[in-house]
Amino acid sequence: MLYETIGTTTCEWAGKPYAEIQAIGDSDGSVLAIPVGSIEQHGHHLPVSTDTLLVDAVTHGGADRIADEIPILVTPPVWSGYSPHHLSLGGTLSLDFEQLQAILEDLAYTGIENGFDAVIFVNGHGGNMPLIDTVVSTVGCRTDVEVLGGTYFQFAIDKIDDLRESQTGGMAHGGEFETSLMLYLRSDLVADPSEYDAELWDEPYEWGGSDLLEGGPLSVYRPFEAYSESGAIGAPEYANKEKGEQIYHVITNELAALFTAIHEENV
Template identity: 50%
Template structure:
């Protein structure tokens, strides 16, 4: 959890209320996970990355934006066989996110964005976006999985082919080498290229089809990582983080402008 000027948790309550009451105010709720990411990355990888990009995007805009502490666990039943994973039931995660939103929006924010960092959360976060939006018609409620912002430029940075930027692969490992190099053990970096049976299913973080299939991760990888983390570098992570943050700052600004009275 980052305690910067963009953090709700770092401000006295009066400052939270004052910012929320600004015209076009935006609240961001990062949603991560606590799950295995192979032998070389920490279990909090998804939470750390969603939290970091949420805050950096907020520092790059003049819009009134606050970021809550991240929700550190999500839907990760497919990772449970490896151990080191905490996964909530769908109903419990939905109740948690709805409860956070219900209470936070009492402070009169004009917009709320759920910023997801774990692919397994995506469908539920979208469902919660709809339920919270219906319950709070006075606020605009949206959701986004942050790494989708890189789909337009990831190929300019990555060296791996399709299948190399999966769970714990080149993309996430590069970001972690930039943000938290002390938590990355490149001597243990190993992954398995995504080998999906169906052409219509997702092949990579940035190459996906319309078909979704549930499988435990042991069917994809012995190490728990998918992709090629050995191609990751801090330099790639720096560029990815910079461009992701710029994209998110632009979104914050657009949400702010759209919700000004």
């Protein structure tokens, strides 16, 4: 795993010998979780690995909560996402849509070969959302297992909204939400608050998204500098470690409930 605070987990695919992986996969109602992140700029105060670090951490955290109750494993994270809208600011590594689609499909198919009854893609990057939906369909229609996908920061929105201090637009790319989680999980990678240079999300179409927690029905493509000179959108000045810990526990509890429901549906 790519983070240090939580440490090695009992659900780590990469830390097990193959026979143990197959035994878990062959268990009734087994669940395979695949975290999908990105390597992209997050302003001046967060590392380019933010999305991958966070989705890896919450996926393992959710799985570990119920590891003694259901057969579940978490693969190593897919660290590169679909991020063409960040490329012009530098520091970003992106795959083409079709390339990443093929990678995720192959990971799912080969994971399924180990006997798993369900596969869930846990996404950590907004630009991956339509791609995850596509892969759920392409893999789902070609296999007998249940295939699911979702973006972790869209789970438990009401509970997270109760924790926020910023106005709408403050929990966006490198804002209050992600900076708080990073302060809890990898504070060593978060720059001094003097580097917190971000702008509130200002989408000109009222039907467009305005926050990580308030996505709109309209999709629109814009390079990221159209929203922010620094590349960060939101209000990181409201971030703190204690809030990050609260957000972490809210999300991992919700993921644990989801993983348990998937297991029970596939027993």
